[in-house]
Amino acid sequence: MSQESSHYYVPAPSLWPIVGSSALFFLGFGAALTMNKMELGYGMLAVGFAILIYMMFGWFGEVAKESEAGEYNGSVDTSFRWGMGWFILTEVMFFCAFFGALFYMRVFSIPWLADAEHDLLWPAFNAATSAWPTAGPGIADDFVEMGAWGLPAINTALLLTSGVTLTIAHHALRAGDRAKTITWMIATVALGVIFLACQIYEYGHAYEDLNLKMTSGAYGSTFFMLTGFHGFHVCVGAIMLTVITFRLKAGHFTADKHFGFEGVAWYWHFVDVVWLGLFVFVYLM
Amino acid sequence: MAAVQDHGHGHGHDDHHPTGIMRWVTTTNHKDIGSMYLWFSLTMFFIGGTLAMGIRAELYQPGIQILEPELFNQFTTLHGLIMVFGAIMPAFVGLANWQVPMMIGAPDMAFARMNNWSFWLLPVAGSLLIVSFFVPGGAAAGGWTFYPPLSVQGGLGVDLMIFAIHILGASSIMGSINIITTILNMRAPGLTLMKMPMFVWTWLITAYLLVLVMPVLAGVVTMLLTDRHFGTSFFNAAGGGDPVLFQHIFWFFGHPEVYIMILPAFGIVSEIIPTFARKPLFGYSSMVYATASIAILSCFVWAHHMFTAGMPVTGQLFFMYATMLIAVPTAVKVFNWTATMWRGSMTFETPMLFSIGFIFLFVIGGFSGVICAIVPIDIQVQDTYYVIAHFHYVLVSGALFALFAAAYYWLPKWTGNMYSETLGKWHFWLSMFFFNATFFVQHFLGLAGMPRRIPDYALQFADFNKISSIGAFGFGLTQVLFLYIVISCIRSGEKAPEKPWDGATTLEWTHLPTPAPYHSFETPPVIK
Numbered sequence: 001m002s003q004e005s006s007h008y009y010v011p012a013p014s015l016w017p018i019v020g021s022s023a024l025f026f027l028g029f030g031a032a033l034t035m036n037k038m039e040l041g042y043g044m045l046a047v048g049f050a051i052l053i054y055m056m057f058g059w060f061g062e063v064a065k066e067s068e069a070g071e072y073n074g075s076v077d078t079s080f081r082w083g084m085g086w087f088i089l090t091e092v093m094f095f096c097a098f099f100g101a102l103f104y105m106r107v108f109s110i111p112w113l114a115d116a117e118h119d120l121l122w123p124a125f126n127a128a129t130s131a132w133p134t135a136g137p138g139i140a141d142d143f144v145e146m147g148a149w150g151l152p153a154i155n156t157a158l159l160l161t162s163g164v165t166l167t168i169a170h171h172a173l174r175a176g177d178r179a180k181t182i183t184w185m186i187a188t189v190a191l192g193v194i195f196l197a198c199q200i201y202e203y204g205h206a207y208e209d210l211n212l213k214m215t216s217g218a219y220g221s222t223f224f225m226l227t228g229f230h231g232f233h234v235c236v237g238a239i240m241l242t243v244i245t246f247r248l249k250a251g252h253f254t255a256d257k258h259f260g261f262e263g264v265a266w267y268w269h270f271v272d273v274v275w276l277g278l279f280v281f282v283y284l285m
Numbered sequence: 286m287a288a289v290q291d292h293g294h295g296h297g298h299d300d301h302h303p304t305g306i307m308r309w310v311t312t313t314n315h316k317d318i319g320s321m322y323l324w325f326s327l328t329m330f331f332i333g334g335t336l337a338m339g340i341r342a343e344l345y346q347p348g349i350q351i352l353e354p355e356l357f358n359q360f361t362t363l364h365g366l367i368m369v370f371g372a373i374m375p376a377f378v379g380l381a382n383w384q385v386p387m388m389i390g391a392p393d394m395a396f397a398r399m400n401n402w403s404f405w406l407l408p409v410a411g412s413l414l415i416v417s418f419f420v421p422g423g424a425a426a427g428g429w430t431f432y433p434p435l436s437v438q439g440g441l442g443v444d445l446m447i448f449a450i451h452i453l454g455a456s457s458i459m460g461s462i463n464i465i466t467t468i469l470n471m472r473a474p475g476l477t478l479m480k481m482p483m484f485v486w487t488w489l490i491t492a493y494l495l496v497l498v499m500p501v502l503a504g505v506v507t508m509l510l511t512d513r514h515f516g517t518s519f520f521n522a523a524g525g526g527d528p529v530l531f532q533h534i535f536w537f538f539g540h541p542e543v544y545i546m547i548l549p550a551f552g553i554v555s556e557i558i559p560t561f562a563r564k565p566l567f568g569y570s571s572m573v574y575a576t577a578s579i580a581i582l583s584c585f586v587w588a589h590h591m592f593t594a595g596m597p598v599t600g601q602l603f604f605m606y607a608t609m610l611i612a613v614p615t616a617v618k619v620f621n622w623t624a625t626m627w628r629g630s631m632t633f634e635t636p637m638l639f640s641i642g643f644i645f646l647f648v649i650g651g652f653s654g655v656i657c658a659i660v661p662i663d664i665q666v667q668d669t670y671y672v673i674a675h676f677h678y679v680l681v682s683g684a685l686f687a688l689f690a691a692a693y694y695w696l697p698k699w700t701g702n703m704y705s706e707t708l709g710k711w712h713f714w715l716s717m718f719f720f721n722a723t724f725f726v727q728h729f730l731g732l733a734g735m736p737r738r739i740p741d742y743a744l745q746f747a748d749f750n751k752i753s754s755i756g757a758f759g760f761g762l763t764q765v766l767f768l769y770i771v772i773s774c775i776r777s778g779e780k781a782p783e784k785p786w787d788g789a790t791t792l793e794w795t796h797l798p799t800p801a802p803y804h805s806f807e808t809p810p811v812i813k
């Protein structure tokens with residue numbers, strides 16, 4: 001047989017899962033207590049995050065080590081592919097819930113609230129005053145909508161470009177050109193970070209200048225939750241890309257075996273596609 | 286060629302794995318993890334069961350005797366959540382852990398370490414739920430479906446529930462990705478998809494449903510959280526949102542969820558009936574297609590839970606017909622099980638008794654489901670005990686009975702010991718009797734208009750409620766017998782023969798010794 005292990009690698013007993021569970025124990029209680037303004041919560045949250053980060057370093061470090069030691073044969077590789085694919089599907093479905101909420105409010109609940117039957121409830125809320133974007137009938141705080149063609153358009157360009165640079169990096173890796181791969185990876189991460197910076201600026205702008213907040217009814221809720229979760233995913237994706245870049249520097253991955261790279265690339269493209277959905281349905285329409 | 290490499294560098298196995306408690310904490314073995322799932326689920330079953338006893342004790346007679354209304358509501362809420370997420374779902378995942386690798390000839394699950402994490406998240410979530418009883422304001426009290434505005438108004442208990450659901454969701458998602466990948470990637474050579482045992486098929490399809498809908502549940506509880514604490518207006522009409530939106534998203538998860546709890550049960554019954562009828566499963570491929578169509582249809586029927594919540598008539602009609610359509614593939618299954626038994630040489634050991642009980646009672650639940658699906662009737666029975674009766678017929682005498690059947694069927698393989706057939710039969714007949722005593726009368730209560738989730742009721746409902754409560758206490762006690770049977774099987778059961786069920790044809794019975802060794806199928810069997 002070749003170098004590749006003929007066995008399906010089954011890892012040895014491991015402490016990392018229980019470390020992860022204790023992290024979630026602290027995070028779960030910590031978050032619940034924090035949200036109810038109980039002192040104990042903050043400390044628990046901090047401990048939870050610390051353990052979680054420790055676990056990620058340890059667990060993923062171990063996976064990288066096993067992978068470099070050649071423990072993962074083709075069959076394990078296939079498992080990772082299936083696993084990552086289905087994981088991304090779950091992420092898609094998570095976003096679907098929020099897009100669904102946006103759709104429902106715009107197509108159903110807001111027109112219903114504005115129709116003749118609801119005249120008694122909120123007489124001032126009618127076809128004209130309920131036009132999107134709206135904070136709904138009962139929230140008086142006025143806000144200005146976020147335009148699509150300023151920063152968001154630039155952000156779109158940034159993310160799309162990052163998809164291209166990542167693909168260039170991938171081609172370079174397949175061609176065995178490590179230095180070129182790393183350069184283009186750094187470009188990709190940089191684009192991601194600039195995107196995040198723009199997003200943070202945009203939030204500041206929304207709160208400061210537009211009076212657009214989480215509390216701005218239907219528009220504010222969907223705007224901040226959708227862009228917020230997307231931004232969080234960009235953040236996670238950028239961190240993963242950074243890790244991959246360091247692994248490339250450390251000599252990990254080969255021209256024909258680098259699923260760690262590909263998995264993260266899939267994830268990044270997924271984040272890209274979600275952004276396109278956001279750009280169209282949140283900013284443009 | 287050995288097909289499994291263990292502990293890094295292939296120097297054997299079962300050598301240096303930790304012992305004692307650390308074995309269970311760190312294990313990556315699918316059998317260990319399966320056992321932990323099953324014990325966890327049994328524990329939660331008794332906790333959820335205790336809550337149910339509290340509910341039935343309060344409802345034993347009209348008036349408020351034991352539980353103040355606030356506490357009563359916490360009991361019904363946590364009973365539902367614990368049974369659904371803590372008892373039934375983990376039990377099926379535990380079975381998948383034990384059985385899927387053995388039934389497809391794989392050395393272990395595809396992601397053995399993550400498998401451990403999927404399990405060890407459950408006690409964390411369980412403790413969030415249970416602790417919530419003791420925090421200021423008590424546990425969540427808005428029902429297991431936690432509709433706003435009630436769930437927006439609740440206190441810390443609701444937040445604990447939300448985070449528990451997030452963690453349970455993460456566990457389920459990891460578990461189902463693991464199961465899908467194992468089934469798609471690790472079957473023994475020659476075991477094509479259309480040769481897989483039905484249990485494996487049903488779990489494959491269930492796992493698809495899980496990855497589709499669990500994230501949606503995570504999304505909706507997140508919206509609930511931000512509505513509660515960050516001022517968003519998803520479920521607040523003043524902000525342009527709608528409490529009914531919650532119901533739509535919740536049931537988009539919730540209806541597939543009920544099939545998540547029944548499809549693996551279909552799989553179990555499809556293994557057991559052929560074994561004890563000593564005939565191959567009738568209509569194997571139609572079973573596969575029926576399972577798949579149920580799963581697909583189940584994503585388009587959710588609003589049948591909301592017929593009285595306000596919906597355009599077109600919506601009501603669509604969801605009514607779509608729901609009734611599900612009865613067709615379901616009936617295909619019932620037909621096939623019956624046809625499998627037709628002229629078989631049947632024997633009636635405990636697993637078979639539970640399976641036949643399953644078919645009989647599940648069909649009753651299916652019929653009451655179709656009745657609920659008819660809009661004009663549902664407007665009468667919505668939120669009454671009729672619905673309670675319906676879903677306990679499909680979940681208790683459906684999912685739970687199938688779980689009991691599975692436990693009796695596979696205990697010899699897992700432990701190497703036989704359970705007591707006499708006690709098993711007692712367990713079945715007592716369960717059968719008390720189950721019907723508890724829930725059949727609830728159909729009448731519901732039709733007569735008794736609302737669910739209320740601790741007190743009008744005098745005319747008293748007699749049926751008394752019967753139902755007595756039945757419930759009997760059912761609860763009977764389950765202690767099950768615990769006894771399992772423990773005495775493990776401790777002191779008679780040694781099981783290599784193949785206690787002569788009609789069994791799946792790999793774990795034909796290719797592995799009894800009890801199954803700690804590591805199985807290190808070399809995959811070749812399937813012709």
Ligand code: HEM
Pocket residue numbers: 430543544546547589590591608609611612615650651652653654655656657658659663666667668672675676679680683684
């Ligand atoms: C022929 C198949 C079925 C049909 C047509 C059906 C139909 C329905 C309908 C229309 C309702 C709503 C009743 C109402 O709230 O007014 C309902 C409730 C319910 N069904 Fe089914 N059902 C079927 C099978 C199942 C199965 C297999 C399960 C689970 C294993 C299940 C579990 C439930 C649960 C848990 C509820 C109540 C949820 C709640 O309100 O708390 N059903 N069903």
Ligand SMILES: [Cu+2]
Pocket residue numbers: 539540543586587589590
């Ligand atoms: Cu349903």
